[in-house]
Amino acid sequence: MPISEAARRYHERMFPGYQSSFLNTDPEFIEVFDNFAFDEVVNSDDLDDCTRMTAILATLVACQGIDEYRAMLPAALNFGVTPVEAKEIVYQAVAYLGIGRVFPFLKATNEILAVHGVELPLEGQATTDESDRLDCGEQAQVDIFGEGMRGFWNSGDEQTRHINRWLTDNCFGDYYTRTGLDHRTREMITFCMLSAQGGCEPQLTSHAAANMRIGNDKAFLIKVVSQCLPFIGYPRSLNALRCVDEAARRQ
Template identity: 80%
Template sequence: MSITEASKRYHERMFPGYKSKFLETDPEFIERFDNFAFDEVVNSDDLDDRTRMMAILATLVGSQSVDEFQAMVPAALNFSVTPVEVKEIVYQAVAYLGIGRVFPFLHAVNDILEQRGVALPLEPQATTTTENRLEAGEQAMVDIMGESMRGFAGSGPEESRHINRWLTDNCFGDYYTRGGLDYRQREMITFCFLSAQGGCEPQLTSHAVNNMMVGNDKAFLIKIISQCLPFIGYPRSLNALRCVNEAADEVGNVA
């Protein structure tokens, strides 16, 4: 078996001293996967380790990969992703996946942090109240998407207008306004949630546009897709790439 030295070094940084049982049961598979994911892919661009790990965690939540998520959270913490950042990734996922799909990940994070001696609950990150979350959510939408989002909560057909309000006060007012992650990071993880779960290509294109609006350009998003590809496979990665290309055309036309 010939796992590359670069792959071995990266694996050791993620999981110091850990030897996978798959080295004994599935050595040929591990050789190819580790050499691809932890050498060829991680060395394909200049994305920093913290951003890579945050994107991978969000992708694993989006793809409902709780076992791999549990394995990768310690690696993310070893790469200086903070407990607050991990929690914020999980919290924000509720707006894009629903609590039914995020519940197991919340348990997983709490178990891992407690095992590592991290006191829970973590320091509060909320910046809004029940009274101002709508206003703050609208401002977050304006900050990210522009003045056209002003008044979005009251727009649309009367029978579905409440959903636009919820998008404003709940999705943006409750989550995007929190501390721990900035707008660029929040739009990046949203992109990962959507690309990983599939079937959300219209929203994925819209959030690719949002990413570009806050400074996560096309080249950056392609790096994110590339680094997450080993964890979600080619079909959803290629769909994400198509959405990024469509978003870049849209942003270019607007500009």
Template identity: 75%
Template sequence: MNITDAAQMYHEKMFPRYVSRFLETDPEFIERFDNFAFDEVVNQDDLNDRTRMMAILSVLIGCQGIDEFRAMHPAALNFGVTPVETKEIVYQSVPYMGIGRVLPFLYAVNEILTSRGVELPLSGQSTTTIETRLEAGIAAQVDIFGEHMRDFWQSGPEESKHINYWLASNCFGDYYTRKGLDYKQREMITFCFLLAQGGCEPQLTSHAAANIRLGNDKSFLIKVISQCLPFIGYPRSLNALRCVNEAAAKSE
């Protein structure tokens, strides 16, 4: 095998003293994957390790990569992603992925944190109540997307307008208002959930625009896509790039 020094050093930072069994069973594959993912890709741009790991955890939820999530979660913690941040990533994925797809990741996070001596539950991060969640959710939508979202919660046909109400009160009022991550981080991980699951290109374009509006500019989003590519593949990465280009063009 010819794994580069840079790839070996990065792997050691992620997984100190861990020797993968794939070095024995799949040496040719691991040579090319590690050299690509942990040398060529991580050295492509200046995205910091914490942000990279938050994005990777998010796309692994989005693509349902539970085994790789279990492997990368400790690496994220080693790079400074906090237990609160990992919990918030999982929690926020629920309105975008549904509990049916998220539950295995919640179990995994709890198991990994417990194994590292973290006492659960973590300190509460909620800032709303059942009575205040709608108003706070509307405020979050306006802050992130703009003033046109002020009355969105009560728009739409009578038979389906309750979904727009839920979007404001549940998706934004219950999750975006939590502490632990700021709006820019929450929009980045939402972008990652959507790009990784595929089939959500209209929503992905909308959230790319929201990211840009908050300061996660086109260059930043391309860095995020690039760093996630080894974990989600080329088709969904290229789709995400197209959505970012569309959103950026509209924002000019």
């Protein structure tokens, strides 16, 4: 099965002039994967390349695909993902994956951006400080999830209430309030991160519903899952689709 012309063209757009060594060691596998991922999948819907690459980067961080991330970040830059956007994906991942899993991706991002001539540090994107991060984080939660999140930070069991506060002032107040990505994009990458790491189906369903609430409808989320499937496989993709269906039924 030769690599299709469509797959060759897409690969050339991602990696101009690059020939994978796997063509020599694993030619049959490369034919199957490239024809599927870079022809059949990318041509299955109308998702634009920049959105596709944004979703893939978030997915690779969450599934711990560091080698593939190193390969795909330059392709994402070629397809219009900006250095600021790439950094914001990695920063936000800390809230959903923890620094232990994100640290290698932060290092890799810095190294790749430096190779591409990007001067670091990038321009700051923070819009909050200690005086307003709680209030702004709460507003971000309300904007995304609805008025039911008003006062969430001060609710629940007294012994664990501090976690709710951290979710508001840290996850949303420190990260979602940053410029560089809007709420719709941040919710999409959160959806991708929860899908790719697995074991987070309750949170994935909630964030699927939040995506739908702010304009990333069911059809859009199915496209995102479809485009990320080659990078996380079928089980987690099917789990994500089940969560999307459940969220849609709740609307």
